[in-house]
Structures are given as C-alpha cells and as structure tokens.
Amino acid sequence: MDVFLKGGEIATRNLTPGINVYGEELISEDVEYRLWNPRRSKLAAAILNGLENLDIKNNDKVLYLGASTGTTVSHISDIAYDGKIYAVEFSPVTAKKLTRLSRQRPNIYPILGDATKPKEYMNLVEKVDVLYCDVAQPTQSELFMKNMDIFAKEDALGMITLKARSIDVIQKPKKIFKQEEKKMIEKGFKIIEKIKLEPYEKDHMAFVVEKNF
Numbered sequence: 001m002d003v004f005l006k007g008g009e010i011a012t013r014n015l016t017p018g019i020n021v022y023g024e025e026l027i028s029e030d031v032e033y034r035l036w037n038p039r040r041s042k043l044a045a046a047i048l049n050g051l052e053n054l055d056i057k058n059n060d061k062v063l064y065l066g067a068s069t070g071t072t073v074s075h076i077s078d079i080a081y082d083g084k085i086y087a088v089e090f091s092p093v094t095a096k097k098l099t100r101l102s103r104q105r106p107n108i109y110p111i112l113g114d115a116t117k118p119k120e121y122m123n124l125v126e127k128v129d130v131l132y133c134d135v136a137q138p139t140q141s142e143l144f145m146k147n148m149d150i151f152a153k154e155d156a157l158g159m160i161t162l163k164a165r166s167i168d169v170i171q172k173p174k175k176i177f178k179q180e181e182k183k184m185i186e187k188g189f190k191i192i193e194k195i196k197l198e199p200y201e202k203d204h205m206a207f208v209v210e211k212n213f
C-alpha cells in the first residue's frame, strides 16, 4: 500500500497536486504528499497502530460504505490511483460534498444510497478487491456482511471499523466486539486481524476479514 512516512506522520501521494480535501497539510517534494490525519480517518489510525493485512493496490476496486464527505475516501483515491472507489453515503447533504470531490478525482464513484440495501446499487458497482465499512450504525456488521456477500471477489478483503457505543451504550466494548466477531464467524467470515484504534478513537475496533467461499 502506497503510504509514506513524512516526519513521523503518514501521508499519501496527492492525486490532485495543489488541492487538499479537509485542511490537511500538503508536502511538496519530488511529488506532492498529503498528510493523513488519524483523528479524522480510522484507516489512518489502524495503519499507525500497525495494520498488517490490508493492502490496497494502485489498480484495486474498492467499495466504501459510509463515505461521508470523503476524508478517508480521498486517501484511498490517492493509493488506488488507477482503480475505482465506489463510495456509498446515505445523507444527501454529505453526499453533495462527496460528489464535488469526485469531480476532481475521477477514480471516485459517489453513490447516494443506503448500505443496508445493497441491491439498490447493485447495477452501479462491480466485484471489488477491498470492501471498507465505516457507517457507525447498530447493524453495521450485518450490512457489511450483506455487501461482502454480493460484491467481494473471491480473494477480497473486508475491513470494518466498529464503534462500541453505536452498537450498545450499556455493554462493555470488549463484550460487544466479541459478539460482533462471533456473528461474522458464524456467517462464514474468517477474522484475519483485529486492531484497536486508541488513542485516536475511543472504544473502536477494526476487523480485517475474508469471506470463506
């Protein structure tokens, strides 16, 4: 994965030199880099915490659920510069910003849609190498698995970031993560890696999974 260390911080090579996306610093060298803020992006937090098993390549197809305004999507767009990022977001206001971003970055395909209803965008998305899910909803692992079943290539990897408080405000995070892990294993998913997102995000856990076909 094309992620670079710049003065102790991580960065991606800017696909749109001279333009930043969320106020991040640009670093001009032989090429231009954008610093990747782990407090704004859970994928950056996972990378800084030692993520080992999610490799996004330059020509990968990625399905991203919960794209918001495109903070993390924009860094994936830098990494998978020759690929495609199908970015699903269900808030029309937020998706507007995402659409604006996609005009600058031709590898982003914004989709105004509900990730709990993947059949509604089935005709817009092809099979993908990587499926990333960050929707912060109580049923996030269910909708993640549903999308994996439809869109994952046989050797695809999925990454889901779970926020304990979005699932249950009373139970202990450890117990919630165990329950969600069990659900995925029971549905035929193999857990490849688990990674806590502290100190960047409290009570969050990211899982990298594979579907057993």
Ligand SMILES: C[S@@+](CC[C@H](N)C(=O)[O-])C[C@H]1O[C@@H](n2cnc3c(N)ncnc32)[C@H](O)[C@@H]1O
Pocket (backbone or CB within 6 Å): 040, 041, 042, 065, 066, 067, 068, 069, 070, 071, 072, 073, 088, 089, 090, 091, 094, 113, 114, 115, 116, 134, 135, 136, 137
């Ligand atoms: C935590 S934010 C995502 C931040 C983003 N992933 C990033 O790193 O830049 C969660 C987003 O998921 C969206 N969302 C929640 N439920 C959704 C659903 N069922 N389908 C699509 N998007 C959803 C929300 O509108 C919100 O923008």
